[in-house]
């Protein structure tokens with residue numbers, strides 16, 4: 001894809017990756033992604049970030065086209081060191097030969113361990129929050145956003161263009177010929193924002209809230225947000241992006257439940273359906289997810305929009321089935337907040353699974369309703385009635401959680 005002028009003298013010069021389905025830890029639904037890099041043409045021609053290794057051909061071609069030759073670039077700003085943004089850093093420095101490289105103070109600390117550059121004689125300056133850098137007609141202002149989502153992340157604001165280059169914040173994974181959010185289907189885009197947030201940003205929700213406060217304090221007036229993945233938000237869509245992110249970060253409980261399970265002979269699955277019926281009967285929306293049929297990425301996206309997460313496994317060799325363990329491990333790392341929980345499962349003789357899952361959920365600060373439901377072998381009508389009732393109890397717990405969180 002050729003460069004796109006997104007503001008006067010400011011160009012998108014990244015790469016579109018239509019093929020990838022792997023986004024370091026999560027699986028992309030058939031979308032691919034983009035590695036966004038930007039170039040400002042000014043007295044000091046300045047390049048922001050690079051692309052993932054393997055996409056350098058498209059990237060260098062775009063930089064050369066927009067700048068009028070690779071060596072026209074004077075400054076390189078590294079907003080984030082992760083290899084999908086800085087994977088071509090060494091090659092870029094060699095080919096572009098920038099007069100100076102800028103990064104965050106945390107970026108400077110980590111750069112050598114990632115790119116082994118300390119003996120290469122690079123001219124690097126670390127810029128803390130509040131620093132200003134003049135390029136001529138444009139000024140760069142910096143905001144460190146530590147742990148959003150790596151320690152080195154920073155954002156760059158260009159007041160003359162009212163442009164925020166937001167690094168990983170506001171990203172979505174979408175490979176397309178469009179560059180702006182207003183050019184694609186809104187519902188799809190909103191879902192992709194959620195998927196990215198739920199699988200990458202969720203544990204750092206408090207930092208998102210803090211970053212908004214800092215941006216407000218800095219008085220930055222923004223009429224375009226350019227994240228490092230996916231499409232850009234312009235005009236009215238800036239408010240849309242901020243509102244979406246604020247809602248995602250708030251993690252308010254909702255009248256929805258996600259039921260996750262695995263099963264060998266379908267008894268646990270039958271229980272899942274009965275619990276789901278009880279929830280539905282009490283007014284909740286329910287999603288059942290068989291963990292062999294759903295990737296942990298979509299599981300987490302569903303969990304992120306739910307007020308309850310209910311997990312079931314048969315007892316298997318005195319433990320739980322591996323797909324259930326995998327989902328719990330992944331979920332725990334993403335630290336979902338404000339959820340109630342439920343546990344269930346079938347067993348043959350020793351029956352440890354329900355207790356084990358309860359311990360997992362409790363360790364995530366999820367309020368588990370009661371002791372859960374256990375069935376010896378195949379659930380009969382009485383047991384299914386218990387499951388139905390358990391679903392209703394979980395629905396009540398969601399209502400209480402919503403009230404406690406001040407959500408209508």
Ligand SMILES: Cc1cc2nc3c(=O)[nH]c(=O)nc-3n(C[C@H](O)[C@H](O)[C@H](O)COP(=O)(O)O)c2cc1C
Nearest residue numbers: 263264265266267268314317318347348349350351
């Ligand atoms: C390989 C295997 C290991 C099992 N290990 C245990 C066990 O350690 N303790 C237990 O109570 N039941 C154990 N069971 C029995 C299952 O928990 C029981 O069949 C249960 O009803 C299966 O539920 P499902 O229909 O949801 O798969 C095991 C079953 C299999 C096939």
